[in-house]
Amino acid sequence: MHFLLLGATGRTGKLVVSEALSQGHTAVALVRNAAALSSKQGLTVVQGSPLVKDDISKCLVAAPGGARVDAAIITLNTVRASDSPFAAPLSPPRLLADSCANACAVLQEAGISRIVIMSTAGAGDSWQGLPWLSRAFMGWTNIKYALADHNLVEEKVRRTGMDWTLVRPVKLDYEAEKDSGSLEELGQVGKGVRVSDTANTARVARFLIETAVQGRFIKSAVVIRDAA
Template sequence: MKILVLGGSGRTGQWVIQEALEAGFFVHALVRNQESLPAHDRLRILEGSCLKRKDLDKALTGTSAVVSTLNVSRKSDFTWSKLRSPEDLMSKTIESLIPLMYAHGISRLIAVSASGVGDSSGYLPGWFGWLIKNSNIRYAYADHERQEKLIRNSDLDWTVYRPVGLTNANKISKVKITGNDGPEPSLTISRRTLAHYIIESLENNLHFQESPIISTS
């Protein structure tokens, strides 16, 4: 399988690329800086912007699925830190991506959102709901809402994963999937576990037209 990874230079995207390569995939990665990723004989690194249709079009050529780990990033992990990326980065990218996927005959899309978006808001701890409303995290959550709406309204074979708090633990754990009802999600999941499950989802056609919360058992 040959896939396009958007957000491949980010902390989750790098794990998606690594897990995909370990699974024997061929990977296209569209990044702002080619030097942000290590070379690999099955990795094609394309320098450009996901907000430019011509760059997306080029990156999609020859692929059969797309994984987006894009997020509205801040200058630091401090929740009130200023934004580093446009506040509509994800939705603007998805808005261009969907018709381009149709044009290329690509139907499979997996996008990373966040627990607490849409109908998963009831699973959020009260303190975190307050933080979303009162800090700069709100920009990412608002754009997750916009991108999810665009994806759900498409005719693609889509999956939207809503991970709980992401950690940098270098361990693959068993995942827990929460739909519209239980089991209650745990509080964290490692980026590597999420990435591993995304690749497993591509290999086994999991969770079409679903947007579950994903955490660890």
């Protein structure tokens, strides 16, 4: 497949790029700073912002040979001053929602319907599936601002005619090395989520690609965590 990638320079996004190319797919990535993403065979890099529709449109015709985009994978996330949950947010309040809305509008105009979005456990109706301690923590810290933006994304994409999927990982684990482990699917609400649950980012990247390729969870959401 040929993917449009938004968020390709993020910690999960870079793994999506590597995994997609290793599986023989190609991709065009829209990034703010082209130097932040190494040149690789099968990858086309376009400099721009997902907040600008024209920049997203450029991606659809940027690949050598005029390859048509089959699906979009979005791994955009909000940015804080540090990894501390109490750190000040640096991203615009609606970065994720407005970027997603732009992507959906551009893709629909081009007749492209498939989009897979990395959301988060706790967004939308999965809030009810979180342990009370997790809900208290997210509501007390500055994580609440990212959650609010993810909620807007979910509301917006559900109102489109896209074949969307919302992938909701629990707390992302950026430290663990990629391995042959698997992820457990906990349904849309995330029944059984534990405070201690994590999701290996390499596994999440692979899951995002497989979901797009296999056409899984069309017009649905799924909470995922590392399997025991």
